[in-house]
Amino acid sequence: MKTKLSIIILVLGLGFSGFAQKSKYENKSTPLIDPVTKCHVRYYYFPNLEAYFDTYKSIYYFKEDGQWVTAEEIPEGYRGYSFYNNINVFITDYDDDYPCQFIEVHKKKYPYISNERIKKMVLSKN
Secondary structure, rough: HHHHHHHHHHHHHHHHHHHHOOOOOOOOOOOOOOOOOOOEEEEEEEEOOEEEEEEOOOOEOOOOOOEEEEEEOOOOHHHHHOOOOOOOEEEEEEOOOHHHHHHHHHHHHHOOHHHHHEEEEEEEEO
């Protein structure tokens, strides 16, 4: 009985480990396409970071020492960012390989407004 139980546990364990071996870069879902621009919706833009996330490659583009770099994660504490309390925007008008060239356009189109700035705006309107 113990042997049968051990074999069952071993077989189940090997079966489930196959699921963990899938590449995180595999994207089997159908890509979203913007109906107006006909571009694939590939990038997120983070206004408070002035950074991008590539959903196809699962990498971030951000500036480090004035140069654009890529990484799988944003460095801890980068520009005081928290993924839980700030916004991101889908870029619907570009789907090629280097979104950083449009940073000035995206900064104007999607300005970052901090909580402090919102408070000041609300107080000044009263």
